Amino acid sequence: MRRVALLDYGKLELQSDYPSIGALQSGTVKVEVHACAICGSDIALYRGQRSLADERYYGHEFSGVIVDAGDGANGIQNGMRVASELNRTCGRCWNCLNGLANYCKSMNDALLPGGFSEETFVLNTPEYSFISPIPDTIDFETASMLEPTNCAYRIARQANITPGSNVLIFGLGTMGLITAMILKTLGASRIIGVERSRPRLDKVHSLGLIETVDRNDPNWLEQVREMSSRQGVDVVIEATGAVPVLQDAFDAVRPGGKIVVASVYHSAAGDLALLPIMRKELTVVGAKGPYPHRKSDGTSAPVEIIARLKDDLKKLVTVYDFKDALQAFEDMMSGASIKAVVRFR
Incomplete structure (x- = not known):
């Protein structure tokens, strides 16, 4: 599969034949990634402002299609269009009980290898989920803005x-x-x-x-x-x-x-x-995001927001095909792009 790999600080590589991520892991779903946006934290990791030793994933602002729904927790099904965001937390740990549900788990526990790959595992259990279904009215490139909107x-x-x-x-x-x-x-x-x-x-x-x-x-x-x-x-x-x-x-x-x-x-x-x-x-x-902004019916408030604001959100996005992903990173760092999105499909 194709992925954008951060090999070391300041060293990105486009890989076209990386092995598939393999069999589904317990409590996860497999997402076929269509688009992944570049976050400021991705740039910080590239620049060495964050420790590579502390990160297991790369890329967390992504959208795509479920290709293996695992046990189908939270209504997630094969073929469903989804995007990344913190949607559900346990509600019982110290962080959740003290109003800090955004600290329930680390994204290291939720994503592998992350959104800068054509496939990624995403944690989705009854007690914790990092994905939300998205409507057909939102294209994948705009849907990659769900996590920053959250x-x-x-x-x-x-x-x-x-x-x-x-x-x-x-x-x-x-x-x-x-x-x-x-x-x-x-x-x-x-x-x-x-x-x-x-x-x-x-x-x-x-x-x-x-x-x-x-x-x-x-x-x-x-x-x-x-x-x-x-x-x-x-x-x-x-x-x-x-x-x-x-x-x-x-x-x-x-x-x-x-x-x-x-x-x-x-x-x-x-x-x-x-x-x-x-x-x-x-x-x-x-203000530390992402945070589980769920409505009383269990659906995601940020999904509703991007559906309402999608025309303005599209104005922020510059889309790059996978072959131009290194330029996408350069343009984000220079300020030429407000939000660079790498398209895999």
């Missing part, structure tokens, strides 16, 4: 905005933009995006998805205040993973406001000044 929904829920709130988002990558789309549906009055990358600013501006401010402009903060209120915005979403941007968030949020940290920091805080947390009486919360 994460963005967690960010939006942690923001807990009230209708009419002004929101500032630092970082106009996939996570920031999907969060913006969701917050619009939740009643945000104004959403402003701040970004340093000129190509990304131009791209986002051309799509017409969000108002933007160039962080390279010395007057960026004044622009934000003119667009929201002199005191600052109600909520800041920090989605860059750059420690200095958290300082910007402290400057931009109003007294009594909220900052949602929605990114992974790979370096120490250094000279970060924390006094604004007390002086402004700020609420600072984290």
Whole structure:
């Protein structure tokens, strides 16, 4: 089978004749992968910001078709169109009982070898599942956005905005933009995006998805205040993973406001000044996805979201055939693509 293999830090290889993953493992299903999107965490692993020794899988934002449903837990059947997301957790472990269902299991326990292969095993038991059925109205490339949409929904829920709130988002990558789309549906009055990358600013501006401010402009903060209120915005979403941007968030949020940290920091805080947390009486919360967002009928809320937002989500996607997968990674790292999706079929 074909796969995109991360052999070592900074070394990707396209393999066309890798052995099939073989017989089904207990508690799993086998997915024939049609498309897999590149996540920032995949890039971090490539760059050595995360340890290869700690990861058993590569690629977790994928969609495809069930070719072996195992024991059919949770209604999963052969031939069903599915996409990856954390759909079900046990509800009994310490993490679940303390509201941290997103820590129930590691993805190391859920995926092997991962979505950058033509086939992958995915854990699907009555107590834990990392897949959801998708409707025929969503193409596989867009469906590969289900897992990041799940994460963005967690960010939006942690923001807990009230209708009419002004929101500032630092970082106009996939996570920031999907969060913006969701917050619009939740009643945000104004959403402003701040970004340093000129190509990304131009791209986002051309799509017409969000108002933007160039962080390279010395007057960026004044622009934000003119667009929201002199005191600052109600909520800041920090989605860059750059420690200095958290300082910007402290400057931009109003007294009594909220900052949602929605990114992974790979370096120490250094000279970060924390006094604004007390002086402004700020609420600072984290948002780690994916999270099991199930409706009362047991179906996935993020699937409903991508079905509703699919036209805007498609604007974020650049599709690459498998033979061009290395270019897809290059374009994600350079910012030429907002969301690169590798198509296997």
